[in-house]
Each structure stands twice: as structure tokens, then as C-alpha cells.
Amino acid sequence: MVSQALHCRNPHRGRYDFNALVKNNSQLKPYVIRGKHGELTIDFANADAVLALNKALLNDAYQVVHWQIPSGYLCPPIPGRADYIHHIADLLTTHVPNTVMGHRSVPTGSDIRMLDIGTGANCIYPIIASQSYGWKVVGTEVDAHAFDNAKKIVSENSNLSPLINIVRQKDPNLIFEGIIRKHDKYHVSVCNPPFHRTAEEAIDAANQKWLGVGQPQGAQHKAKRTPLNFGGQATELWCQGGELSFLKRMATESRRYANDVCWFTSLVSKNDTVRPLKKRLKELDAETVEVIQMSHGNKITRVIVWSFVPPEQRKNWAI
Template identity: 45%
Template structure:
């Protein structure tokens, strides 16, 4: 088999809820420790129907504070916040993505265990949003040099505030505005610049209506798990987190991935590995087919598990 035909499915070893073995969150939520580190979370932590401590995951404020507590307790990040309505990605799953990327790059140990002579890893986050979570985690877990790009100036302003309040991020996390919403890498990667890896959490849906229906279904499933039968209001679903460009774009995830992959070929010599989350399994095959057609030398599907949820990272290189 030629190098251009190689393909591997990588899966994390069993650990806790299926998270990566190096993931600090693999044993579940430690609410007493989180509350101790971040007291603002305390009013939102209550015993659920099974007698276990939890938060109301349909409450955007509770979810946001849970994320802030995770970032403070495990990663030393202070004053993390996002504007109302912005996407609030769960920290355990996002940390998993970075750990898998580290393996992809051969970076098996956190920064403290690396030899001082090892070159620094550079990461580009496409669509870093108002949360900036991927670069924040990469900086704190592995001390990588990171760039976050976005088409939303307000989102970048919010992340800039977080960076300004955290000295460990100031020299490692920089932001770039993508002024053309029809482009991804073009206008962000500069001439003569090289990245070890790019990461991306693509918009899932093709329209606001599709995103709304998905959020309503998600909330109804959460309510059903608690034994509730009340309907979910549209306003509540809209507050679940995520705005335009974060949750939806023309053509949805499949079209975004197609654009991402095509543009990656143009920057093949300036990024070692291109990666992206793929939320819909039906989008993996056509994306992989296009990647091979464009001449990638290695394509990998990395499977990530958190409880019963399975997500995938598609990774490819032209090197």
C-alpha cells in the first residue's frame, strides 16, 4: 500500500468515561473541588434525582460557570467569561481533542516532562470563537504557541480580555481577524509562516432553524433523563449556547469541511497536520475521499468517547 493510501482509525484507551488517558477529567466532575476553586459555582450545584451532585445543564449560566470553574481549578485560568448566547463548549471534550492532537504530533508528555531542547509546537485554531478554549488548553497543558482566528470581532475582543488577565497566555496566545468570511486559512496564515497543526470545530448546521431544532431536541433529552415531560421553549433553546458562524453556515458542516479541505491543499507546505471535528458520521466518508483526491499522504479518523457520546476528529497531512 502506498503512503497516499494509508489510513488509520485511532481510539483512546479505556479510561473513566472513555476520555483520553491523560485527560484530567476522565473520572468525572469533582464538584466539591470545583466549588472550592470557584465559589460562584456553588449556588448551581445540587443533588440530582440519583443523589449525585450536578448542575442544571439546560441553564446557560450554570454551564458557563462550570466551564469557568474547570479552567480555574485544573488549568489556572482566571476571569474566563463569554458574552450571552456565545458557544460554551464542554472543557473535558475539548481537552480530549488537544490530547489526541498531541499524540498525532508525537507530543506524548505535558510540557513539564519535555526536554528543554524540544522545539515549541505551533497550533492554529480556526474559528476560536468567544471562548478561545482550544488555544487556552493547548497553552496550559503543553505550553504550545497558539493563534486563534475568527470572523467575529466581538468574539476576538472577548478572548483578548481573557488573555490580558492571564500572564501564562500573553506570550503564547495571539489572535487574528479573518476579514473574508468566504476564506479560512487565506488571510490568516502569513507568508513564510509554519504551523504544526490546525484545529477546528466547524458549524454543525445549515441554518438557524436547523440549529434551533437541534438545541430543542438536546434540551428535551436532558429533561427526559431527569424524568421531566415539559416542552422546551424556543427562547430557552436559543440560550443553550452558540450563534451564527459557531453553529450554522450555508451548506452546514459538510460544505464547511469541503471548503476547509480544499483550502488546506493551498497551504500544504505551511501546516504539518490539518484537523477538524466531524459531528456527523455521514460527513466522514465524503471528506476523506476529497482529502485523498487532493493528494494527502496520510489520513486519520480519531474516535473520541465521552460517556455514550462519540465524536470524531479527521486529520490529514500532505507532508
């Protein structure tokens, strides 16, 4: 079951309707089973089942017909990823001067430009943002295989290709430099940063997550001890210094692009990251720093957002 705490515009609220999903996505059918209380579900510890579910969700909610990821790359939980985008859409209502019945409308259409740092092989944030709101998205990627796969997803889906452009970041030590060009204007940047400090720490966390889901039974499932849903390449899962080090580097570099991106944002996995990151952003003279909390069941996820643009100037940003 997906947490009811998901954003009100998230199409994945409530239980998955497996009957409807299977009707339009036959490849999911072999993986649908009965849960403890007779409800339809899948074995979330089975990588193939999770991949089939993701394909069905992307087809059902975002009209993505062709979607595949290479073995060993992150197979993301779609509902949580969608929540990030919907909260960012709320953030961008500050750009809309008109109100309807006292409420600001969410900005839609290709005039809104989003930059996704570290798109990954799955291309998930560009897909959700472009298909939910019609935004134009530039996705960046360091890893060559992930870059190629994301570009393939875009090129094979006619509804994605007019709105999404995947570009290669050739220097793994840089985030915005080499990507943001002269005269580029973005309303927002998003990022799901690597949060572990070492490969060993990442493997440890994956094993704990595996145990948390519940070990599948039988030798056939046991052979899938490194499933896609707990997969991930080095650039996706860890970097030297971990999440805080990466985000401090992002914050420092963002100062140089203060006039090119209105809102910089990132997921923050660890609560201990928030205070020192806010301190660093204050040192960099950020105009606004806020933390958005997202609750998915028992898990609390944070999004930190910051801007160097004065509030009164945001309404007319790149419109």
C-alpha cells in the same frame, strides 16, 4: 458524570469533584445540588450553572482566573474539548524522534505551534493547548464580538498572553488565506466547524438537545429557554451547505498551504461527512488521511486528520 472513555491525560476524567471545585470557586456553590442518588451535581439545563461550572473547571485545571463569554455565544463542554487537544498531542508524537521505554513522548513547549480555526468567544482550544502542553497558539475568528472577547480573555490572564495570539479573519469565505503568512510554520491546525446547513436546523437541534437534558421545572427556568450552553452565533453553528460543505472548502484551501501546516485536523460531527471528505482529500493528493474516534458516553465524535507532508519529513517539521 464524565465518561471514563475520555483520554488518559484528560484532567476531567471521572466525576466532577464539586467539593474541591467549590472550595476554590465560590461562584459555583449556589448551583450545586443533589442528584437522584444523592451525588453532587448541577442542573445542566441551567445556563448560569453551566457557565459557573466552566469557570471553575478552567480555573482548577488551566489556572484561568478571568473568563467570561457574551450572551448568546457557545459555552463549550470542557472535557470533550480537552479530549480533542490530547488526541492531537498524540498525533504530534510523530515529530519526536526519541523514545522513552519504547514510547514516544508528547511534544511540549512553545516551539510547537497550533492554529485554531474559529476560536470563538470562549477561546477554549488555545487555553487548553497552551496550558496543557505549553504550545504557542494562533486563534482565528470572523465574528467581531467573539474576536474581541477572546482577545480580552487572553489579555486578562497572564499565563495565556505569552502563548496565545488571536487574529481576525476579515473574509468569512476564507479559512487559511489572510491568516497564514509567508514563512509561517504550524505543526497542526484544529477546528470545530459549523455543522448545520441553516439557522432553522441549528435551532431545531438546540431544542432537541434541550429535551435530551430534561426540561427544568418552574417559570424561572422556563424563561431561560435559550441558555448559553445551547447558544451560539451563526458563524459557530451553521453555514451554507453545512459541515460537509465547510470541510470540503477547508480541504481545498489546505492544499495551498501544504508546506506551511504539517497536520490539518477538524472535528466531524456527522458520520455521513467522513466518506465524501476522504474522497475529496484523496483527489487533492493528501499524503495521509486518518480518522480518530472519540467516545464520550453514548456519543461518538470523530476527528479527521490529513497531511500533505511525507511521513519521513514530519520528524523535523519546524523544529
